[in-house]
Amino acid sequence: MADSRAQAPTRTYSYLGPRGTFTEAALAQVPEAVGQNWRSVNNVGEALGDVIAGRSDGAVIAIENSIEGGVSVAQDALATMPGLRIVGEYLVPVNFVLVARPGTKLEDVKVVNAHPVAYAQCHSWLDATLPDHGHIPATSNVAAASALFETELADAAIAPPRIVDSYDVEVLARAIGDNPNAVTRFLHVSRTTDIPAPTGADKTSLVAELPVDRAGALLELLQQFSTRGVNMSLIESRPIGDALGRYRFIIDADGHITDERVADALLGVRRFSPGVMFLGSYPRADKSPIEFDEKYADGVFAEAREWLSGLLAGSTSGTVSP
Structure with missing residues (x-):
């Protein structure tokens, strides 16, 4: 008898490829993406464009690195491409190896292929080991290695350690990153309007623009959080682009939108x-519970609303009798 059970719909997720990138490692952490179609793309804009156009159900993009800070191209894309919603974040430890075509020796390396972010994170090692090297930018860490077999412009490439699983490369040096504790934060982005349920270890992301360019305007924006006891784990400015001095701010606040x-x-x-x-x-990747002063607990806000309701109802004490 044929199996008449309904098959779960196949979903597609876009990520910065090709296979073997840190972004693919982040996508592997997304529970709903396991066993689904993974679509390799060339850049963040293409990944998010897939989601907006419906070609993909979700995308995973790098948004912040513990060494280099925010990924500006991803921040700008989220701020200017409407209809997207962050539903999760994931952390991937970042380390690099220097690889080359078989037979190449370290002393033969004159030019290195590398993604600009990876190159910046290995700069000290490169300057100390290969002080006269040149740099050719690559679109991804894996693309840097694959280019070794497409052209001989570069002698070596900076790539993820797992590159040896995909390409016949020779590892010339390992752990070449300047900071062994480097971590990149990735976001899972979709079109859904459903908000993940609060967990007590959550993060809320938003973009805000200053309405006017005047002294104290940024302080007024920050006070919206500080006066409610909300900590901001990230705030970065990005130019809006319509005039000099006009900026938008990318903000990550500790807590969930359902928190009062x-x-x-x-x-x-x-x-x-x-x-x-x-x-x-969405839930924080590190699952660290949010700490805040109890004077900003949900019950305090509820009591304040009850007090105001009592005043509007004519109570002389400002409270409502049970």
């Missing part, structure tokens, strides 16, 4: 910055 203190802070930001864009509330 976070919701109240977002209302304050919306009143202050009509250009605010909510990017999502």
Whole structure:
């Protein structure tokens, strides 16, 4: 008898390829992506464009590195491509190897293929070991290695350690990253409007613009969070592009949109910055519980609303009788 059970729909996820990249390693951590179609793309814009166009159900993109800071191209894309929602984040330890075509020796290396971010993270090692080397930028860490077999412009490439599983390369040096504790944070982005349930270890991301360029404007934006006891784990400025001195701010706030203190802070930001864009509330990758002063607990906000309701109802004490 033929199996009449309904088959689960096949989903597609876009990631910066080709196979073997750190982004693929991040995608492997996304539970709903396991066993689904993985679509390799050339850049962040293409990955997010796939999601907006419906070619993919989700995309994983790098957003921040512990050494280099925010990934500006990803921040700008999220701020200018509407209809996207962050639903998760994942951390990938970052380390690099220097690889070359078989038979190449370290002393033969004059030019290195490398993604600009990877190159920056290995700069000290390169300057000490290959002080006269040249650099050819690559679109990804894996593309840097694959280019060794497409052209002889470079003698070696900076790549992830797993590159040896995909290409016949010779490892000339291992652990060449300047910081052994380097970590890259990746985001899982989709079109859904559903917000993941709060876990107590959450993060809320948004983009906000200053309404005017004047002294104290940025302070007013920051006060929307500080006066509600909401910590910001990231705030970075990016030029809007329509005029000099005009910036938008990428903000990660500790907590979930359903937390009273976070919701109240977002209302304050919306009143202050009509250009605010909510990017999502989602579980933190490190699962670290959010710590905050109890005077900003949900019950405190609820009691304050009850007090105000009592005043509006005519209570002389400002409370509502049970």
